[in-house]
Amino acid sequence: MYRRIRAHMRRLDAATRFDVGTALVVIVLYAVAWPTLHVTHLVPVVAQPFIAALAAFPLLLVRINPALGWAISAGSALVIALAIPNQPNNELPFQVVHLLCLLVMLFAVALRSPSQVVAIAWVATALLFGTTLTSDNEASATTAWGWPVALAGLVLFGQLIRRLALSRRLLVRQEEENELERARRAILEEKARIARDLHDVVAHHMSLVVVQAQTAPYRIEDVGPAARAEFESIAATARAALNEIRSMLGVLRSDGQLPEHAPQPKAGDVIDVFEGARRAGVDITWTVHGSLESVPETTGSALYRIVQESVSNASRHAPGAAVHVSVECGADLVLLVGNEPGAALARASVGGGHGIAGMQARAVAVGGELAAGPRADGGFEVRARLPLIVPDSETVASAASVDTPADR
Secondary structure (H helix, E strand, O other), X not given: OHHHHHHHHHOOOHHHHHHXXXXXXXXXXXXXXXXXXXXXXXXXXXXXXXXXXXHHHHHHHOOOOHHHHHHHHHHHHHHHHHHOOEOOOOOOOOOHHHHHHHHHHHHHHHHHOOHHHHHHHHHHHHHHHHHHOOOOOHHHHHHHHOHHHHHHHHHHHHHHHHHHHHHHHHHHHHHHHHHHHHHHHHHHHHHHHHHHHHHHHHHHHHHHHHHHHHHHHHHOOOOOHHHHHHHXXXXXXXXXXXXXXXXXXXXXXXOOOOHHHOOOOOHHHHHHHHHHHHHOOOOEEEEXXXXXXXXXXXXXXXXXXXXXXXXXXXXXXXXXXXXXXXXEEOOEEEEEEXXXXXXXXXXXXXXXXXXXXXXXXXHHHOOOEEEEEEOOOOOEEEEEEEEOOOXXXXXXXXXXXXXXXXXX
């Protein structure tokens, strides 16, 4: 039987088990208070079960509403002390069961009620004990007024346990938030990794498709109008796919920004372009005269895009050719990008593609100029002059709208 009760109790939640245990304790206390009430107080027989109930039953509110339970217990104790006389051999104004229940309820108030309610309960209980437990005996009076100190210790102990429990809950909550933050950060890092993989794998091959489709009419003999239109359609489709890839990469960025809202490159970032091209196998050398840190943001962004497009075109149209870059920052910013004759020079004219036109538009937008064309030795050269004074806002806005194949 006992094992069945224990098994059933384990299936209940903590609050239900606490309520069941409290009910059992109340039943035991009531069973003690009722039969012994006539020993301590002069109470009619018919009133004994009600007086005993006032002593034990407020304990049922210890979890639900401890402040209300304490108020009922303290109020009934005051009424009993004033209205019901004691037996000649009893010095307590109310039963020991009532005293124990009142202390438990005060402790519960200290654990769960607001500070103002705790202070009121402590003062009221101290006054109750100090007035009702006082007698003509000096030692008894001293003991009665020592109750406020004992009650203060009980309340402070309850407040300490409450603070410790609150700190533990806050710590657990903080650990849960930290765990969620770590999980969110891991997801963002995974998104960033996926974005990089997509860029490295898909965008690279799609760029090759665009380049091959655009240069095929110049590399292949006798390309008819239908085939030329087909190549143009392939290039347009590939560029549209690249634009969609850019949108998807924007969603997968770990910082939640779209690429259009990402920080724009600066003039000093051209060094990264040079080093990246060298790591990719391009025979590139460069010289930089002057400081690029003082270059305005719009001019620096235009310089970066022009260098990026020029180096990319040199590696595509003249594979294996040496590329020389010179950047001179004086009164104006002067850029020179040239490549030696390569193993497979494209036969495209200066105006045969969109890259050079886009570079020229970027240079003009910031108040500069750009020229590109073949050299006498069979190589190719891009020459640009960009001012170091920022143009007006309308011109800068037009620069932002320029989109070259390198951006796609």
